[in-house]
Amino acid sequence: MLRVMLVDDEPPARRGLRRLLQAHADIEVVAEAGTVSEAQAxxxxxxxxxxxLDVELADGGGFDLVAQLLPVPAIVFVTAHDLYAVKAFDVAAIDFLLKPVDPERLAxxxxRLRRNRQDMAHAVFAGGGEQDDVELSGDSRSLDAQQRIHLRIDGKSVIAPLGMIAMLAAEADFTRVFISGARDYLVCRLLRHFEAQLPTPPFVRVSRSLIVNLNQLQRVEWQEAGRCNLSLGSDLEPVALGxxxxxxxxxxxxxxxxINV
Incomplete structure (x- = not known):
């Protein structure tokens, strides 16, 4: 069963979409919202x-909502404005529907949502399309294994426990996510979007371009002139901080x- 939320500031549009979705037995509408704030809650x-998700809402835009969600669920934009299509797929939307919604196009x-769910069920932690067995840390400081992050990269879904993320580094309009014991992923999302959603502690933004998971920090080498090097595991190169x-x-x-200061 796919649990669905409808977000549109026009109640008739929500009612119409709900009615069309009733034709699909594996769809359950669990909530409706008319604003970004309602949808976030x-x-x-x-x-x-x-x-x-509609693109234009009374208190903001659908893209604003996507930026505030972590993990991000599957998104299907539903709008009367086709000029947003390219931006929708830039944020890895599953589909883009134009109003009035055609039942065949909705099908x-x-x-696509069903296939995406199957892809998520077989999501990999390592590259190359091969599935790795990943053992979660038993350290009591680690985050709950149920707290996960959903990354969309090149049409694939990668799901990892937050506790396995070692650090996140800004690269222009992208963020590189480093996962302990696995690999790194370049995601089309700004670092500040992750910062707004990640729990603090253990995630702390130490600079404009870097967020570190303190639970993954293994060693700090303090140097002269107030600088230091961070070790975040044997599979990651030390990180130099100014x-x-x-x-x-x-x-x-x-x-x-x-530490004691």
Whole structure:
């Protein structure tokens, strides 16, 4: 069963889409929202599998909502404006439907959602299309294994526990996500979008371009002039921090009682 939330500031549009979705036995509409704030609250409480999302809402845009969600559920944009199509697929939307929604075209979107769910069930942690067995850390400091991040990369879904993310680094308009014991992924999403959603602690932004998971930090080599090198596991190269970033890290470690200043 796919649990769906409808987000549109026009109640008749929501009613019409709900009626069309009733033709699909494996679709369950669990919530409706007319604003970004309502949708964010429902998404946080209900964790829908799919959001059918209008682009233009009364208190913002559908893209604003996508940027605030983590993990991001499957997104199907439903709008009267085809000029948003390219941007929709830039944020890895599953489909883009134009109003008024055609039932046959909706059936295509639903089938894509079914295939996407199957892809997620077989999501891999390592590249090359081969599935790896990944053992979650038993360290009591680790995040709950049920807290996961959903990354869409080149049409594939990668799902990893938040506790396995070692760090996130900004690269222009992209973010590179480094997963402990696996590999890194370049995601079309700004670092600040991740920062707004990741729990603090253990995730701390030590510089404009870097977020570090303190639970993955193995060693800090403090150097002269206030700089330092971070070790985040044998599979990652040490990370050099300048004076400002190193001072920010020291403050974070001290506030979480991981070091004595």
């Amino acid at each position: 429902f998404a946080g409480a209900l964790h829908p599998d799919v959001i059918f 295509v979107a639903v089938e 004076r400002v970033a190193a001072r920010r890290l020291r403050q974070c470690l001290a506030s979480h009682r991981l």
